[in-house]
Amino acid sequence: MNQYGKHNTGKGDTWMGLRHQRTSDALGTAAAGGLTGFDVVSRKGKELTLADGSTCTEFVSCSYLGLESHPALILAAREALERIGIHLSASRGAMSPVYLRQLEQLLSEIYDGASVTVFTSTSNAHLGVLPLLGSGVMEGYPVRDKGVMWLVDRTAHASMQVLRGVLEQFGPVCRVDTADIDAVEEVLRGCDQQGVTPVLLIDGVGSMSGLLPVARLSERLRTHGGYLYVDDAHGISITGRHGAGYAFENLGHRLPANTLIAGSLSKAFGGAGGFIVLRPGYDARQLQALANPLVFGHSIAVPMLAANVAAAQIHLSSDIHTLQQRLWRNVRRLDESVAQPMMNADLCAPIRGALFASERQGVTAAQGLRTAGLVMFPVFYPIVESGKAMLRCAVSAAHTPAQIDTLALQLNQHLNAQAV
Template sequence: MDAQTKQDWMTIRRDNTTSALERAYEESLTGFTVASREGKRITLKEGNTFTEFVSCSYLGLEAHPALIEAAHQALGTTGLHLSSSRSAMRPVYLPQLESLLSEIYKGCGVSVFTSTTSVHLGVLPLLGSNSLKGYPIRKRAHWLMDKTAHASMQVLRGIFQQFGEVTRVQSTDPESMSSALKKCAERQETPILLIDGIGSMSGLVPIAQLSRQLEAVGGYLYVDDAHGISITGCHGSGYAFAALDNQLPHNMILAGSLSKGFGGAGGFVVVKDPQDIPSIQTLANPLVFGHSIMVPILAANVAAAKIHLSDEIESLQKRLWANVRQFDSLTHNRLLNAGVQSPVRGAFFETEEGGLQACRILRNNGILMFPVFYPIIAKGKAMLRFAFSAGHTETDIRQLTDSLGEVTSAGLWTAHTSTA
């Protein structure tokens, strides 16, 4: 198929998307409008109260009194927003937050963005254009896009192609990686592997192994660890950093989220050498042309960072993993990700209708979760995604387990058997 007739990715997605998600919206099986909440109990605008396994705030820090108080104080002293790029004007909380994050990441360079997606959009073009002195590119970049990398990176393929070829790889498949790296070597290109640390739907990636593999050929590893931040590692540094013995290799860049386990909102990048930070802050498009995080949230991020640097973070991590282990035990390790150090579990369905029927049963039992369909998973399939938190109680987890038992009894679900 030539360039004139080749379909763009959005057209392909549109043409392959069914009405399953639309039906889920119509039946209020997803797209919930929350009127209020207390812990993991949320009351929807219709007045009904449910236990939710939807939120990615894995430690429950978004409701922590210290974060709420910090936001209130900032609102009173600075107002809601300094509507300006950081080069023109920034709240005092921004340098405070970056300094605290540098403590968490042991002296590495850190810069804060409004989202993890903005990190990708700002940092990766700098990397590909040889604008970061700590990550020199020989001849030309060659992007190796892991097939399970987050959509926020996949969608930037057209931008990446301005700096080098893009090849999709399966990072956990030695043959796929070997073939791609051989091609880069033959062309004297610098391979840059783009991956997630903990996937939003399933699985972990062997960070240390991949870092060494890329280092051996002069390549770089870029890790989006949005779902791994806070839930593990010293001071909540995250899955990827902990997998590297809390030392960032010279050939790796880490992108993290402040909007999930961290408890606040925004994103950040971690680079090995702080001397690369001025280039990021003066050249990255989202920082040069975009506004900073709204002031009360930025202040809450500072409060969250202080909690991360205290003993409290370890206590919250222990509660999260105790809840996850309890669920795995009660469900006999039958869900996707069972036994894996991820706060996400998944129930897979061979048909979209089966997934929708399961949603109805869970909702009738007072449980809300996130049902997903194509393009997040294969066309025609369905998955119910459950996100666990330190804020869930034993009663919450048993409520979910019993409800999944009803789904099984209805003949809708053939449970996955974990090999962990």
């Protein structure tokens, strides 16, 4: 115990120390072998030209609708660059590009009149909103006198998991498994007995997992006087009316008073940044005055803000439905063509994963794909179980049927090879 009354902690006892001990050099090996970490020189659709002069079809980008190359977004970014420049080097309270207010108004339309505030990233939305919610002073989001208890789902994104030290300033943190609803219910009853407000943090569409029952969990939290906080970064745009996303669609396109949704503008939306969806009527000036990333950080770069506005306008048009249909046709085509079920197979999620029994087999498969002119992202511990490997595949509306078929053929060969 040190002079501050705390136990000394060895380097290996921290979460980062433990990760360091358990992480192999497989990812480094993959990068050294030219299987990831590419420098991209140019792009046409899903075809990349790399710094070494080679070309490949990528299944890595999380821009699931292909909007990042849409002519309307490119034109909007170019015009904004000429009008204002690259960025306004000031916090939002001092000044901001006109596109920021336009974007928030359009996002409010997408979310049926809810209050929407834009951040530079989804991670910064978490960092700005969760301390305010946990403090009990967030307008319209009261907590019990004894404070909050944070319930962090085991599959919640790392951008929330890593905030444990921040969250513990406002209440204890408990890791839960929402797949075991009875265990979650027991924890919620414990919160009732202790007189604390439960706040459950989850992903909507997991980056490496399936879909969570957002509406069901929201109702569970409501009956216990708690809040549901959903990171739906991977669910935004790919489904739902106006591309509002998986979580909002699962809620019946209505935001319950006890539910908050954090979203991304950097994935299927086509632009850059993040946002928070709060109950209709919430006075966003409170966030602008108290959320650290808004008070002390800059706004999104001007060309990207203008591109976000153009993307939001597409979301409010019929074009978004056409793009969503194209995405899900490609996802179904891949599911039907790969002989062995992949991670998320048959789910309304654009991410698939081919699991390999060892890191060596995963690296070998990635090498085979690269030789065939295909790139998937190889992942290892801590993303998957120690010693195993997964090739992570992001499907897009921009992929052609021929590209999907080529990937399926290659995956079948490598998945069958490990079964021999």
